[in-house]
Amino acid sequence: MNFLTTLRRRSYARPILLLMALVVLGIGYSVVSPERSSAETDMTQQIEKGKALFDLTCSSCHGLGAEGTQFGPSLIGVGAASVDFQMGTGRMPAARMESQLPSKQVQYSQEQIEAVAAYVATLGPGPAIATPDQVSTDGLTEEEIARGGALFRANCSACHGIVGGGGAMPNGKFAPSLTETSPTHIYGAMRSGPQQMPTFSKDVMPDQSVREIIAYLDEANAQPNHGGLTMGAAGPVSEGFWAFVIGIGGLSIVATWICKKGARAR
Template identity: 45%
Template sequence: MRFLNRSAASLSRHRRGRLAGLVLLLVGLIISGGLYATFSPASSATQSKTDAELVEEGRQLFLTGCSFCHGQNAEGITTVNGQFVGPSLVGVGAAAVDFQMGTGRMPLTIPGQQAPSKPGAYTDEEIEAIGAYVASLAPGPAVPDEEYLTIENLSDEEQQEAISRGGQIFLTNCTACHNFSGKGGAMPRGGYAPNILNTDPKHIYEAMLTGPQSMDTFSNGNLSPEEKRDVIAYVGSMRDMPGYGGFSMGALGPVSEGMFAWLVGLGSLVGFAIWIAAHTTRTKKKKGQEA
């Protein structure tokens, strides 16, 4: 008991010492600094280093798989006739990279009027890295945020209004190429508008934002992010829309309908006319023989 009392008295004297306050202050600073470093977000310096590493990774992937057509610095390559082997990617932004590589259109397998969609050759992480490298060359459209790709966060009434607005925008700006059902159709000089009913919402947004190949560009100044979201919602609603017109002929628009009219409609009329002419000839011959 005496020992405990003696220890308590000694500790009390040390607490009243001149260095006690300083020691306690240092201990508090160390503990608080450690907790902040553990639970706080990464600092800007660390984030910048991570972005730099991502850009460098994308650069290496670009040099390996893309520079043959687009140049060592993405400046583009032209032939002796001035035609592009691969256009410049300076200023196209990460959104264009994500669309072209995410849909498998790039790398291009065979040169042609239009790059077809196919299974992708790069992983999502590699596409992100190449997009970061291209975005570092010059300002350009970024990959869209998730909030502009869905209307699930809206109420049922707001969702219906969004689909209605998107339908009006789609009918005004998109049906000339993708037709009223969104299943695409033929275009001049060997091009075509693809079927967009099963296209990922992110890629629909990026296509509107960047205008790939024959498609027009709808920047955020032409169509706001909310309006692009509404178009995506309308396209999604068409997937389950029943065909009220009966036989749709693939819903490929005027090409299939025109072919049906020529082959079946006019073909039937021509065949009927030939049958009438042949029947008339046989009737005349029969009357001549009787006479």
């Protein structure tokens, strides 16, 4: 008490008290408010960075406001998922026009890709990039994974093959192998339908079904290859077919050869 009274009497007491009050106020303010406002400025900065990168590398084909040009489609409303898929698999930025724009070496960091995706997402509503939950296969039962297999065979295997090994399509196009594709990009491809691929929206294919398909592909890729040709892993029919061609075919060649030899010996 004594100390405080002497302190109050000193000439510098007031400014010090004022300073302390300000510090307390400042701390109080920073405790209450900063999270939100700094997240917001992060967002705006990210979008600005994305727009700058877009103007530099994408606008030549997609237009300065992403409205599209003769060289590339409009990106208004394609959503962040499409950008993440296209850039994250190295398809974009496209180098030149081809019958099918192939995936290439990825040219940008994930941070840059997310910035461009965030910018494109501001242009119009579209599917967002998958959250970890949306593509997690944790806790799926064998039954659900089997259902993923059934969904894959019904919706995807016509183009991508029974276990996602890929397949040819008309006019020099092809459905790529899915063995190297990340779950997030599988989700992005389904939601955005790149090039010849149909779009699978949430109404047709809820997130749960996407997770099941991802789990099925995971499991199919984890199957050990026991050597020999897998023949698209189409199952016993195709494998039996080859056993027939090679087995019976081989035997008949041997039989003919023996006959010929027998004839010559005579």
